[in-house]
Amino acid sequence: MKSMTLSQFIQSSKSNRSHYLLLGHPVEHSWSPIMHNIALQHYDIEAEYHAVDVRSRELTDLASFLNRASLLGANVTIPYKQSIANYVDFIDASAREIGAVNTIVKNEYQLEGYNTDYAGFTEPLQPYEFELQGASAVVFGTGGAARAIVYGLTEMGVEEIFLVSRSPNGIISYRDNRRVQIVSYENWTSFAEGALLIVNATPLGMDPKIDSSPVRDQEKQYLESKICYDIVYNPVETKFLKQASEAGAQTIDGLEMLIQQGSKSFKLWTGHPFPIKIVRDTLYEKLKN
Template identity: 30%
Template sequence: MEIMKYAIQGYEDVAAEHLLGIFGNPIKHTLSPVIHDTLSDALGLSERYVPFCVKDEDLSRCVKLAYDEGVLGLNITVPHKQHVMESLVNVDIAAKTIGAVNTLVRVEGGYKGYNTDMPGLAKALETEGIALKDETVIMLGAGGAARAVAYMCVSYGAKQVYIVNRTFARAQAIADDMNAFTEKTVVQAVASEDYQSIPDGKYLMIQCTSVGLHEGDGMPFDFGDAFYAMAKAGVDLIYNPAQTPFLKEMAKLGVPAVNGLKMLLYQGILAYELWNNLKVSEALTDKVYLALQDAIYGKKRGDNIVLIGYMGAGKTTVGKALAKKLGYEFIDTDLYIEAQEGMTIPDIFEKKGEAYFRALETDVIRKLREKTHCVIATGGGLPLRKENSDLLKEVGTVYYLMADADTTYARVKHCTNRPLLQCDDPYAKIQAMMKERGPVYARACHIRVRTDHGTLEEVMDEIK
């Protein structure tokens, strides 16, 4: 294939039934192969993802060449996101409005262009419990990514968006385009020297500049703590380094904040779904996210398998079967504590209280960091402490086993060793506790796995 002449070193001899790829310049540090090859391997598809170093003057020729030679789909990155639109047979309305394409999908006669950055970021925010509808937003910066962020905000129903930028005209151009798109005034440009004109309040704050990419960078704008304290949640589109000055400021102020790695994840997932006309499961998405984290930040956890989740999710049943299958040791943290204390969990609750029991759980996790080749089933309340959930991610790969309330109740209704269910209406208690604990478990895990559908063998296949 002639297109392979543009493949970067190490990819020239890639062979598969279908090729995927990315055009950019420079491109050798792209993480996209981690996303797409992980997906193809997990789904059993004969597809391989190739980074192509394509210069401006070769872009149009390479797009045609890729199509003629059967390349299934392409991502587009800098500096080609705008220019590539000239080489496409169609462009999705969102990509047209944003003015940038990052995904090419085969259609009759050529490629159609999409922008998955915007829905990718929206999905990333959704997983963090951030809804854009009726939200007030402050965007810091009006560079290339800012247009997609602004379009996302107005498309998903944000009430008011302020774009703060040193070059006012650039922010104003985005505001004008977005307001024309929505046919109402939602987006307002703010010159950086006029930042105090933004009304006091609580905002979703999105850092869209490149400040923070390099060691020694400071804050994107030196507005002081009082300004940044207006954030009720923060997002930095940068994902490497994991902690930018903006994110450190959010942490100092006690504001929940995330970096841009999940945006990278979901824009890639959405592109893969478009190319293959399929839906990627939550469990597989989690596995890809873990692969990305390992590729960027390095693997920082043991080789153990840790199972968390609400009571009745199947931690003990799945854990014992999986340990036997893998030849691992099985450890139940509740049984570990009972042996250590010489009394049952209900007795510990009754005689020494829940706080004492939770402290024992933390002590157990610290000890388990020294273990290897173990399947560890935790008590349902163990991951609720942030200290515990952080420690668990050092112990091994953490899987959140999930089951609905009906399945859970059917599994535990006859149990007498569940202190938290010794009440008048255990089903209502299960529903309330699952609603409360679900988001905590999701944040504490690496990968989510449902246990209320499929066989035990299928559940184990999802885990290992």
Template identity: 35%
Template sequence: MKKLFGVIGDPIAHSMSPIMQNDLFQNYSMDAHYFPFHVKKEELVDAIKGLKSLGVSGFNITVPHKVAIIPLLDQIDPLASAIGAVNTVVNIDGKLTGFNTDGNGYVRGLTEQITNLQDKSVLMIGAGGAARALYFSLAKAGVKRLDICNRTKVKAYTLIEECPYHVDSTAYEMKEAEERLGEYDVIIQTTSIGMSPHTEDIPLSLEHLKAGTFVSDIIYNPLETALLREAKQKGAIIQNGLDMFVFQGALAFEIWTGIFPDTDRMKNIVEMQLGGKKC
């Protein structure tokens, strides 16, 4: 009997997950299919009931449901509970368990590019939902220093205070962080600034960026944001959001199937859909 998987969100038509996950099911000769489900906020409770009734084996959750889904689950993984958001659910014997693979997916993608993460000083731009997952996971991974800059410093301080994993950390406003860019080995952009269609927007000045800094942007559409383009011109090593997207999907696939899949294959599939390789 064919197993059913999917992703729920609003909007959902743009999602690359169905193409990526269905290719994996085919590659591993699994009788399974992954569907996109367009679910509005007011429809979430009924949608989850429907997915359980259909016997869906697992599904991903994207905006705007990552927080709202938590009370609808039977169990939640400790990291997802700490983050306060879920992006992956597995259905075992009618019991729904939630996980968050965003942060760990990002860290897996980062460690593909960087060795000795524990020796690195990191600046994170933004303090929203995506930043929270990344911050908690990077803190758990044991980075040496993990600072946050945000338009409102209070929000950054709140994120730091709520993290259950100890890491040396300071909050800055954007202008303060701009002056300190030369202090960091890694800079991570976690906001939606620079995302299509506003592709020329940039979250902060890179005037003080030092050559050789690793600059990462979690956006993957476009594959090269204005921030990454300017960073590369200044001699930085750059990474777009494709690695995070691929590895969070790979970790979800592993939760559902027990198999950690071919991430190079996944990355190639998404790159082809997005129109070519950048970075």
């Protein structure tokens, strides 16, 4: 799916019509426009949802564009979930604690920042709610998505969370969180045996680099008997999930998280419940083609 840069979008006629945006870099892989446009059409809302590729040099332009009347709301994805907090007037308590914003709501003359990622992430884990209480989890990645995941797992009662980082000594944001320990890719397997849940919160395995995974092939035996969850949804079966299946793990793909976090964003923007079944059926039909 071809996306426009922010500069291109501002210059296009689309920017003058009522719209919602996905802001990030890169964004052309995203299915958010598909599902949100389905929802907007479902309620006959005269607006469109577009994915806009924001380059770092365009951030100054973004600050002023967010106040344009035709922009009704936005989602934010990598790498701006943390820095976007500087562009909003109000940050919801959960988004403030997470330290990342993925949804911007326009409320009269105020820009409000929310995080729907954590609720979207935890929804598919509800069948394992009681097992996860007091358990431990290994999470690959330390970015904005990982922050939401840590918050969601903490809310579910997970006792220990091992975040796997390529630069473990450089991560200082979790030093006051007794549940979180930063570990390296070289020693993550030391914590895998006692973990119930293993999560990929990195872009590894995302289209077009579908042959990548945070787990090396010689390490996939550490996924045995675990719940393995990949927040990447394109492709739905990532290399990480293939490794997990081969090791005999239970797997959760990222498509449901996409739908659930989108559902929360849509409700914040419009007040309408998301047509989840219609969206889900359409996305799974897309996977067959």
